[in-house]
Amino acid sequence: MTTIAIVGAGKGLGLAVADRFGREGFDVALISRNQDRLDSLAAELRSSGYRAQGFAANVRDGDSLRAALEAATEQLGPIEVLQYSPLPAKEYMRSVLETTAEDLVGPIEFSVYGSVNAVRQVLPGMRAIGTGTILFVNGGSAVRPGARVTGTSVAFAGESAYAQLLHDAVAEEHVHVGQLIIPFGIDDGQDDHSSAAVAERLWTMHTERGDFRTYAEPLPE
Numbered sequence: 001m002t003t004i005a006i007v008g009a010g011k012g013l014g015l016a017v018a019d020r021f022g023r024e025g026f027d028v029a030l031i032s033r034n035q036d037r038l039d040s041l042a043a044e045l046r047s048s049g050y051r052a053q054g055f056a057a058n059v060r061d062g063d064s065l066r067a068a069l070e071a072a073t074e075q076l077g078p079i080e081v082l083q084y085s086p087l088p089a090k091e092y093m094r095s096v097l098e099t100t101a102e103d104l105v106g107p108i109e110f111s112v113y114g115s116v117n118a119v120r121q122v123l124p125g126m127r128a129i130g131t132g133t134i135l136f137v138n139g140g141s142a143v144r145p146g147a148r149v150t151g152t153s154v155a156f157a158g159e160s161a162y163a164q165l166l167h168d169a170v171a172e173e174h175v176h177v178g179q180l181i182i183p184f185g186i187d188d189g190q191d192d193h194s195s196a197a198v199a200e201r202l203w204t205m206h207t208e209r210g211d212f213r214t215y216a217e218p219l220p221e
Helices: 013-022 035-047 063-077 102-131 152-172 195-207
Strands: 004-009 027-032 052-056 079-084 132-139 175-182 214-216
Touching: 004 013, 004 063, 004 102, 013 027, 013 035, 013 195, 027 035, 035 052, 052 063, 052 102, 063 079, 063 102, 079 102, 079 175, 102 132, 132 152, 132 195, 152 175, 175 195, 195 214
Parallel strands: 004 027, 004 079, 027 052, 079 132, 132 175, 175 214
Antiparallel strands: none
């Protein structure tokens, strides 16, 4: 069986996606910065009967991210699905008039360099097995810039451009690239905003391989 690698795995959406894909027979590679938390999540998944393991990496450190994905492939098997969904840091959320050029370095490393490094690590393996899915998960500022979240607005725009170009470039190779825009807070009390509901939508994107961009809910007017 092949593997789903979740970059930015946590107890919310990451765990829900791991459960959804695990139910379909996927092995699960969890990737984030804290190994202890990853070990706890992996143990929880293994208790449900899934094969799962955590691999610590910082998405702003290309070497560590590439090494984590390589280790995941070696220990769990070929990565068929990559989900890139790390949670941006609070310091990326400054207003436009407070934001300096230096303030944009972190967000761009996080969203653009990190996603490119992850894709370039897993894409050769997807080509080798003849199929793959790459899922980008972003907030609404990826398509509608927010003056109070300048870092993510600028960086998500770059990530979105890269993802769409990638979608067009690899479509004929049986590799589907999709972006899910989530304009609301996950697990905010509404059933259709739950981690499980969003995970189901990501599963549908993987299986139906439709358009590049999907909205979990229409953007508010």
